[in-house]
Amino acid sequence: MCKNNFPLYVTSEIGKLKTVLLHRPGKEIENLTPNLLERLLFDDIPYLKIAQQEHDAFAKILKDHNVEVLYLEDLAAESIVEKNIRENLIEDFLVEGKISGEGIKEALKKYFEGFNHKELIEKMMMGVRKKEISNVKMRSLADAVNRDYPFLLDPMPNLYFTRDPFATIGTGITLNHMRTETRNRETLFAKYIFENHPRFKDTDVKIWFNRHEESSLEGGDELVLSDKVIAIGISERTDAVSIEKFAKNIFRDGQSFETILAFNIPKKRAFMHLDTVFTMVDYDKFTIHPEIEGPLQVFSIKKSEENQLRIQEENATLEDILKKYLGLKDVTLIGCAGRDKIDAAREQWNDGSNTLAIAPGEVIVYARNYVTNRILQEYGIKTHIMPSSELSRGRGGPRCMSMPLVREKL
Template structure:
């Protein structure tokens, strides 16, 4: 592993992508059942073998374009090579796993300690079935009440969307507190990687937000428009209080960010995160959900005195807001699905406006969003198309599946 690249540096949505963190879908997807889908935030069950092939194509495109690809599962296995870190990690993981009783905890601790490091991480991510642990017994009342439930630890099928558990902002991270307990467990991996992995542990990495805070924020609501301006979503998954807290820390740091635009978007599944509403594909081009073309409520946040912030409420169109604060005479808004209501609804469902820029005017997109993809090309955007029949079933696009660590 190249330790000479430095730790983290992201000050743009579109700067040439140099290093990115991914998670290749694993057996956690196979552990999804119809009864679990709603609680684990899925609408369907992807076919794992096909999803892995699609994800490998995604990885290949990144590598062919000079991007260093790091895998969450590999970094985490390397992190716990230190035995003291592994012991601490297992204990904390079990404490956060909603175990029924002490019997479950002891059985799982013994089980994890019998595995090699890679297998420990694999099983934590994929979930642990009761029949996989030889000495598991229903020895407490809490265990016995759940005796028909097949899992001791639930799977984490959302992990291949690495964008949400944390976000790189400047040289620091927002280690997020996720809206649901199901996903909040995911953030423990980032916590240990940035505290203890050899690549990061001796680096100075500011923490703009912490997973133990009481209000929620997710990476899909955190966009870096340029080295001066951030966009944050107040959404179904991100609280206004979180936006206020993270704004104070970033604006009163020496990172150089001068303004945060907090977009108040509808609190519903179709508008789950800000990056399902719009993503930046070039200096002056954005993909958008057609429903956000009307007047929006935006809060412009700047640094105040004595570590405070100033907040100004504005109501204007997305086009005017972006032109004003990015200092552009004209911008191009590329509608997901174009002007056709049926195409727009279908391709928005499949994250047609959730693209990953690997350089200015060059993005990765899902193959199934062919109408939006054609519009991108007609507007001078170079596209790299990946197959998406199974990955898209998790309701997230290429941006959702990637966490940039370094951009030019």
């Protein structure tokens, strides 16, 4: 726990990590098929057995460094022990799963009754194949259509990237509205956890952005650079208007943050989120994808009178912008794979710039990005190297797979 035993506290990217939320990949991965990859935002199908072994190695690194590791599936199950809460989650889940046929809805509710709380959460994550339920009564046109599609409820294979559905900032969270329907269902688990889990329900967890907003915001675009500065990507997955809504809410609350830096990054899959191309590894050192080192549009957002926002485009290099707002004399941008055009492109595809800091100058990285890892070490960064042959197929790195809940204040 952090100061005053508050269950959430994150005011930096690099403060010593105390508590983190993970999701161990489950059978939702085995419900991926080639025909569903685009729909479910995957480029390939990981081999679950090896992916779980790799994820366990990731968790072991964290635990070996005295980080409390919590699992999404456990917290969600512990949040629905009361009958009415469990029933509400099922109802919400079916609505957001686009289950409109009354016969199918009735059959799914009855099917879910047979699971205990943990099994129910895992089944929701896994998805429901049509062949699992044979007694659907056709009560409407909606019950009869789409007979060739193999699922009644789609699997949720992106869940092991716990960074995106919500983000801890200060003593609150952004409960995000995801860009795609495929991932927006994931945020339901966070909603029920923060409203009902004994660890959180009686605390004042502030919501800086809500999942019912119409514009999108995703956690991979949200970086807490210091207790004064937050960076957010305007990206393929996060809208500029969402950043303004978030800024107004967090400034209004009186948190310590004074500036939000909005990075306008290319809108393509290889640059999916800001943390795909830029992460903080030490007080004055950052990993970066060479392709965003050229002219990069950055806006500073500050609070002005009457809770309005003062927005200004920063006409300076990225190094100078970071020095200015973080109060640094020097900034080192460590290019993925040393900026080599071939090595950088290959390792960036495998999230070479996506690191998870567990303390200042100490990060977890993928083994396969060996060129970038060697360069980080040459800059004095301590690297904890984890296996990554299967987890990397989901297009996310160690930062993507983790949601810090508590970090020590720098």
